C-alpha cells in the first residue's frame with residue numbers, strides 16, 4: 001500500500017485545508033478526462049481518490065495514522081461482510097479488533113496493519129503482550145505459560161464462515177463477478193469506479209446460510225495457553241517473537257506472530273547491567289583496616305572474597321565469572337561488590353578505651369568520655 005500522505009504529496013501534520021488543496025491539484029493532474037487511455041494516470045487518479053477519502057475524514061485519518069490501515073480498507077478479515085447478521089465491529093479493522101478483543105485486558109495491542117490483499121487468504125494479526133519475570137529467571141532462563149485470548153479459526157465451519165452443510169450460491173450483489181461498479185459525487189464531478197464486492201469480498205460466491213457460531217466471520221475469540229522458553233541472560237525490555245502464535249488467519253491465511261516483551265523485576269540485593277551483576281556489602285571498620293576474608297552473596301550463592309588491608313569505603317571488588325550470561329554468550333560476566341564501611345554506633349567500655357588508645361597513638365584529638373551511651 002502506498003502511503004496516503006505521499007500520494008497527496010503532503011506532510012503527516014498537514015491541515016485539512018492543505019489536504020484538500022493537494023487533492024484538487026493531484027486529482028486534476030491525473031483526471032481521466034485529461035489523460036485519455038493512460039493507464040498510469042488512471043491508477044494514480046484512483047490512488048488519489050483513496051488517499052483523500054481517508055485523509056479528509058477525521059476518524060479514518062486518525063485510525064490510519066495509528067494502525068496504517070482503515071476499517072473496510074485493509075480488509076480486516078470479514079469474508080461475508082454485508083451478509084445477514086454481520087457485525088461490522090467484530091472484525092472490521094485493527095481498531096475494532098483491538099477493542100473487541102483486548103480493550104479491557106490491558107497490555108495488549110496489535111501491530112502489523114500493513115498492506116493486505118482484499119481477496120484470498122489473509123494473515124492473522126500480530127499480537128503484542130508482556131510478561132514480568134523474576135531477576136533470577138532472567139539470569140538462568142525459564143519456561144513460562146501464558147494465557148492468551150485471540151482470534152482462532154471457527155471450528156464448526158472450519159473457517160469458511162458457512163453453516164456446515166450449507167449450499168454455496170452465487171453472490172447476488174455482484175452476480176458472481178466479485179466486483180461492483182459505483183458512482184460517486186466528488187468535487188470534480190461524478191466518478192464511476194469498480195470496487196471489490198462488499199458482500200463476497202471478491203469471491204463471487206457466498207454461503208446460503210452463514211455459520212451461527214462465528215456469524216460468518218470465520219474466526220472466534222478463544223483463550224489458550226502458550227508456552228514460552230525464555231532464554232537465559234535475557235535483559236529487561238527485550239521482545240521475543242513467537243512465530244505463528246498470533247491470531248489465526250482468515251480463509252487459509254497463516255497465523256500472525258506473538259510479540260512478547262520481557263520485563264525483569266528488580267532484585268532487593270542485586271542490580272544487573274548486561275552481563276555484570278552489582279551488589280554492595282558493609283563491613284566493620286577493623287576488617288577494612290586490617291584486611292579480612294568475607295562472604296559475599298551472588299546470584300550463584302555465597303562467594304569468599306579477600307578484602308585487602310587498608311580497603312577504602314566505596315572500593316569495588318570483582319568476583320570473576322559470577323555474573324550473568326547474555327543471549328549471545330553463555331560465558332558468565334563478573335559480580336562486582338562495592339565495599340562500604342560500618343562505623344560502630346555503640347562501644348563497650350573496653351572498646352572505647354582501645355579506640356582512645358588508638359587515637360593517642362596516632363596523635364589524633366577525640367572527644368573524651370561523656371558522649372558514650374554506656
Ligand SMILES: [Zn+2]
Pocket residue numbers: 171172173174175176177178179197198199200201202203204205
Ligand atoms: Zn459479490
Ligand SMILES: [Zn+2]
Pocket residue numbers: 154155156157158159160161162211212213214215216217218219
Ligand atoms: Zn464459523
